[in-house]
Amino acid sequence: MSDVFGRALLDYQKGEYTEDIKTYSSLDEADVIPVPYLFREFDEMPKIEQKALQLARGKVLDIGAGAGSHALYLQNKGFDVTALDNSEGCIAVCKERGIHSTVVSDVLDYANERYDTLLLLMNGIGLAGKLNNLSNFLQHLASLLQPNGRILLDSSDIIYMFEQDEDGGYWIPNNGTYYGEIVFEMEYKGQKGKPFDWVYVDFDTLQNACESNGLDCELVISGEHFDYLAKLTLKK
Structure with a gap:
């Protein structure tokens, strides 16, 4: 079963919540x-997400929308917002929650319109999968922007998950891959989804990738746990 995430959200939406996603x-x-956390209200969101929503402008694309909590908040504020997710279950939930405009698609396959704001929250840059995909991913995001548009994304520097030595350095396995690259697998009600690549990108690495792809990258705020919110705009 591939859409374990969507199935879990649909169960919750129907009032059939009995367990979380492993x-x-x-x-x-x-x-x-x-699962209930994915249906959170604005007041329950981390400061980084609240700040991103406050910085949204104009026509918005919420990429990796999940249960649609960010899109719903913006829609209720009067924004023209589209929720995009590659999970049919997630988009079914978004529709049931009242989001008017939805798209079932991988973001890399989506090129229909241009937006003033692209939102990639809950480590949305992770959708790039691997660090060597980051340039293509950023170029595609840039192609979805209006000239004065902005990309708002959060991520984390997961260096803290590695052992530290006495002089403050970290023991990172030297296996030729970037330390933020991870393979994830999800399980819900005994069924596992397909493993997928995910990447956490530290801010300096993101800034360098933006610089080489015609984007300005601004650190908006840092969170309490090695996480941060960045605002990307097209270089003038």
């Missing part, structure tokens, strides 16, 4: 994504 990654032990 996650397994190549870096860490098993963890869970609490």
